[in-house]
Amino acid sequence: MSQTLLYVKANPKNDSDSNTFTLANVFIQEYQKKNSDCEIITLDLYTEGIQPLDADTLTKMFGGGGNKALDYAKQFASADKYVIAAPMWNLSIPAILKAYFDYVSYVGISFKYSEAGPIGLLSDKPRKAIHISSRGGMYSEGPAKEFDLGDKYIRTILGFFGITQVESLFLENANVLQGDALKEAINKSHQAARNMAVNF
Template sequence: MSNVLIIESSARQQDSFSRQLTEQFISQWREVHPADLITVRDLAVNPIPHLDANLLGGWMKPEAQRSAAEQSSLQRSNELTDELLAADVLVMAAPMYNFAIPSTLKAWLDHVLRAGVTFKYTETGPQGLLAGKKAYVLTARGGIYAGSAADHQEPYLRQVMAFIGIHDVTFIHAEGMNLGGDFQEKGLNQARAQLSAVA
């Protein structure tokens, strides 16, 4: 049995293309892997605070010196990090907002990229500690950006995943969602076809 962690980040609940891809992923994964545990964390429904002084204090101060707010921030970070550590498969659903990822997803990443927990510093540089995990990134984009200089999603997320040791990353892009004509249908169908081979 494997643990699958799904991170939703679309601000929209209805008519969200990235959520449609997530629904397809969950449905087909459960069909092939019925015993697997799937955990969904919805960052739109339950937003995570952005990195602040309380979280930094929770990480860096000895327990006896932490304020109540710092201890609470640390506990939240621990909960999120523990979910990631327990996952064998990570799925990030990420609509493109202003050429990048939603700020809610960035806040989640800021909580789980932790020195000594998900990566460590060595004499030869940083080393990821989450080797062996598989990640899927399901994106939805208003235009067509794959492979262009305007795509700041995929390069950033690949770097972040590699930094913590996750090198097996598959991107599935639903592009052209806001373009006229047949672009939306074509882009969504292409993404669904790619996704159908995942499980």
């Protein structure tokens, strides 16, 4: 059976105005070249109009019955691969992506409770994820290394679901570098995207 890749987009900007989406699209295009049989499902969270969990959805999530969180959770669980494209916002992810994870974190779909504590349900097949993100500063090394709560959150919540093969691809210093130095950093990140896509 062919595989499914879920491309989750969390930025109100157009693709061409977003360093994150430009980088993610380089990755997706290269991936598609190597995996033409993989179905790519694009989920633009702003187009979807994702809202914070409301009382009605919350009641249904825990009380049973169909609801939009269940639909998103099932869609998430049916994928094999995940590309999560989100810029750094205030040391973390855009709130819309957190709202999406609040839908997808669904008891009985992505995790379950046990006497030993919660257990991720998405380790039932080999899954892989990549977090692609542009950020104004530098967080992969240096004094702000501890401040990147977004990548940490994404890795932790995916691990909670049982998805442990998680990669990260960053364009860093996007608001610090200028001119040729910025172009060079962008080109390097695009090359890294192509390299990483080959083995994804």
